[in-house]
Amino acid sequence: MSFLALESLTKRFGSHPAVDGLSLAVEQGEFVSLLGPSGCGKTTTLQMIAGFVEPTSGAIRLAGRDLLAVKPARRGLGIVFQSYALFPHMTVGENVSFGLEMQGVASGERARRVAETLELVGLRALAGRFPRQLSGGQQQRVALARALVIQPQILLLDEPLSNLDAKLREEMQIELRQIQRRVGTTTILVTHDQAEAMALSDRLVVMNHGRVEQIAPPHEAYERPATAFVASFLGKTNLLDGASVRPEKIQFAGRGLAGRVRARVFQGNHWLYQVETGSGLVTVIRQNTGEPMPAEGEAVCLAWNSSPPQAKLGEVSAQQTEGS
Amino acid sequence: MSKNGPLALCYHALFVAFMLAPIVVVVCVAFTPEGYLSFPTDHWSLRWFYAIGRYPEFISAFWRSLWLGALSSAIAVGFSVPAALAIARYRFAGRDAMTALFMSPLMIPHVVLGIAFLRFFTEIGLGGTFVGLVLAHIVIVLPFALRLTLASAVGLDRAIEHAAVSLGASEATVLRRITLPLIVPGLMSGWALAFINSFDEVTMTVFIAAPGTETLPVRMFLYIQDNIDPLVTSVSACVIAITVVALVALDRAYGLERLLIGRSVDAR
Ligand SMILES: Nc1ncnc2c1ncn2[C@@H]1O[C@H](COP(=O)(O)OP(=O)(O)O)[C@@H](O)[C@H]1O
Ligand SMILES: [Mg+2]
Numbered sequence: 001m002s003f004l005a006l007e008s009l010t011k012r013f014g015s016h017p018a019v020d021g022l023s024l025a026v027e028q029g030e031f032v033s034l035l036g037p038s039g040c041g042k043t044t045t046l047q048m049i050a051g052f053v054e055p056t057s058g059a060i061r062l063a064g065r066d067l068l069a070v071k072p073a074r075r076g077l078g079i080v081f082q083s084y085a086l087f088p089h090m091t092v093g094e095n096v097s098f099g100l101e102m103q104g105v106a107s108g109e110r111a112r113r114v115a116e117t118l119e120l121v122g123l124r125a126l127a128g129r130f131p132r133q134l135s136g137g138q139q140q141r142v143a144l145a146r147a148l149v150i151q152p153q154i155l156l157l158d159e160p161l162s163n164l165d166a167k168l169r170e171e172m173q174i175e176l177r178q179i180q181r182r183v184g185t186t187t188i189l190v191t192h193d194q195a196e197a198m199a200l201s202d203r204l205v206v207m208n209h210g211r212v213e214q215i216a217p218p219h220e221a222y223e224r225p226a227t228a229f230v231a232s233f234l235g236k237t238n239l240l241d242g243a244s245v246r247p248e249k250i251q252f253a254g255r256g257l258a259g260r261v262r263a264r265v266f267q268g269n270h271w272l273y274q275v276e277t278g279s280g281l282v283t284v285i286r287q288n289t290g291e292p293m294p295a296e297g298e299a300v301c302l303a304w305n306s307s308p309p310q311a312k313l314g315e316v317s318a319q320q321t322e323g324s
Numbered sequence: 325m326s327k328n329g330p331l332a333l334c335y336h337a338l339f340v341a342f343m344l345a346p347i348v349v350v351v352c353v354a355f356t357p358e359g360y361l362s363f364p365t366d367h368w369s370l371r372w373f374y375a376i377g378r379y380p381e382f383i384s385a386f387w388r389s390l391w392l393g394a395l396s397s398a399i400a401v402g403f404s405v406p407a408a409l410a411i412a413r414y415r416f417a418g419r420d421a422m423t424a425l426f427m428s429p430l431m432i433p434h435v436v437l438g439i440a441f442l443r444f445f446t447e448i449g450l451g452g453t454f455v456g457l458v459l460a461h462i463v464i465v466l467p468f469a470l471r472l473t474l475a476s477a478v479g480l481d482r483a484i485e486h487a488a489v490s491l492g493a494s495e496a497t498v499l500r501r502i503t504l505p506l507i508v509p510g511l512m513s514g515w516a517l518a519f520i521n522s523f524d525e526v527t528m529t530v531f532i533a534a535p536g537t538e539t540l541p542v543r544m545f546l547y548i549q550d551n552i553d554p555l556v557t558s559v560s561a562c563v564i565a566i567t568v569v570a571l572v573a574l575d576r577a578y579g580l581e582r583l584l585i586g587r588s589v590d591a592r
Pocket of ligand 1: 013017018036037038039040041042043044045
């Protein structure tokens with residue numbers, strides 16, 4: 001039996017379904033990401049697990065228990081909010097200590113665990129500062145420490161890195177993954193950034209319009225997308241013979257699909273090509289090996305391995321991408 | 325920041341002069357040696373300040389006004405907190421009606437309120453009592469208290485409270501440890517504005533105050549009906565002096581801008 005189970009979870013706001021029959025089983029210690037465009041129902045799903053939004057129908061089970069019967073304050077979940085939601089009138093130490101205080105942990109033990117957790121996120125020296133005196137990245141870590149210190153059964157992260165600049169975001173991704181590995185907390189991350197989701201997660205739940213499009217490990221979802229939506233959301237893709245073919249899987253060959261190079265862009269470690277063919281415009285990515293490459297206007301032939309059966313995209317999925 | 329042009333500077337100077345002129349005139353007149361309202365030209369005198377000592381009812385009226393303002397404003401702010409939180413967060417039947425009701429004292433002329441309260445308090449046996457004054461003042465300062473309390477309640481990030489709940493805090497704990505501390509700046513501003521309005525009120529209070537329960541403005545108003553001497557100007561000068569001292573002290577201790585605009589502690 002899985003650790004956390006969402007069963008046909010549905011939330012309607014009026015008649016509009018924000019989350020529509022979402023089912024998901026999460027194993028203990030797993031890192032799962034809810035990935036999808038803005039407005040697809042990720043936050044609503046997270047808030048239903050947290051208890052701040054009541055599902056219209058469906059069930060949530062945590063370790064076999066009915067979680068919906070438990071008050072939000074008793075669920076024992078650690079949440080990191082997109083806005084961090086730190087307590088502005090408390091110091092970093094007091095912020096982190098708050099959850100332990102609520103659990104009635106004695107003050108000596110509390111101080112020890114606060115120090116330990118701040119150490120984990122590398123903020124031990126800043127315990128006496130107020131949130132407004134910290135940078136965005138530091139506030140992020142305080143929020144993480146505050147959620148982790150209560151040793152939550154599940155860690156819920158709602159777009160935790162989206163307010164950071166690109167470089168910091170990459171650093172925090174690596175750090176977040178390391179911290180999660182170390183403490184081993186079951187984690188659900190919500191994000192619209194496919195690179196972030198793929199970098200961090202054991203499994204992706206790709207969502208669109210409140211529905212699940214695919215649940216799979218990142219590599220599998222990328223290589224064998226279940227729908228055209230998943231294929232295009234996870235990266236550049238070409239639709240050839242009704243199948244999704246990634247640009248880096250296509251080679252220039254002696255024979256194959258004939259075309260003409262319309263544009264090429266050098267990007268350091270690789271070349272990005274746009275090739276005009278009988279099947280439309282095809283994007284090709286070739287690694288830069290130092291060899292000479294086809295120039296713009298040159299006639300080329302494209303070849304690729306026929307894709308595995310999972311990547312065949314049916315009628316249904318083509319329909320689903322229309323609105324996106 | 326762009327510089328003000330000469331025209332703008334001139335305008336600002338005139339505006340400030342226009343605002344300050346009555347105060348300056350009142351304070352100057354307070355120093356007249358004459359027995360009537362006149363601008364002191366060659367002689368200045370403290371005669372009318374000493375004269376206040378002969379009218380202890382002015383002193384007691386001053387303290388009464390202070391207490392009345394402090395108490396009615398505090399109670400009005402106390403009422404505002406649950407009302408503001410409900411109005412800011414929930415969409416419920418009667419929400420707009422409730423807001424309109426709390427704001428309605430702003431729309432009703434104080435003279436009308438005065439007559440209504442006079443009649444009502446006499447009916448229920450509160451006529452001319454301090455309790456009656458407090459009740460009436462709560463009604464007229466409530467809109468000011470609620471306005472600023474509401475502004476800070478609306479500006480509060482719900483996620484902060486949700487964070488506290490997720491960490492195991494009960495509703496009462498969230499209110500005491502998170503919500504209230506975060507809206508305190510708004511409450512202080514609301515209280516200050518309410519106090520100023522209560523301290524200043526004469527149109528309504530003149531109807532419901534009795535000889536033992538006169539507020540300072542009412543006492544002054546009644547005095548100038550029977551007298552033409554400058555005693556009220558020296559009393560005014562004293563009130564102005566106390567106000568200036570209080571404002572400077574508040575500014576040093578807390579920041580006037582913060583108090584009157586109600587910035588929250590985490591404003592950057
Ligand atoms: N409280 C609410 N009332 C009405 N509609 C809402 C509410 N919260 C979310 N929605 C709607 O539900 C959909 C999903 O929202 P959300 O879960 O926040 O999406 P995401 O986090 O994936 O961007 C959106 O269309 C949004 O407008
Ligand atoms: Mg969201």
